[in-house]
Amino acid sequence: MFNTSVGILRFFGILEGISYLVLLLIAMPLKYFLDLPIAVTIVGGLHGFLFVLYVIMIAFVKFKKRWSYLWGIWAVFLAFIPLGTFYLDKQLKTKE
Secondary structure (H helix, E strand, O other), X not given: OOOOHHHHHHHHHHXXXXXXXXXXXXXXXXXXXXXXXXXXXXXXXXXXXXXXXHHHHHHHHHHHHOOOHHHHHHHHHHOOOOOHHHHHHHHHHHHO
C-alpha cells in the first residue's frame, strides 16, 4: 500500500475517514449527551490534522498522476461525507 503515491493517499484517506467517524459517532455524542467537550477537542484536532494531510496528498497525487481538477475536487468533496473516503478508496483501488 505504501509503494506508490496512490497507496499513501489511500492510507491517509482511510485514517481521515476513521477519524471523521469517531468524531461524529463517539466524540460528539460524548460532548452533547454526557457533557464531555474534551472528546471533541482531542478528536477534532486529530481529525483536522489528518484532513490537512489528506488534502495535501490529494494535491500531490493529482499533479503527479496528471489527473483532472474535477477529480481533485471530487476527492476533497468526499471527505465531507461520512464514509466518503472509503468510497474513494474503492475507486482508487481500481485505478492502482
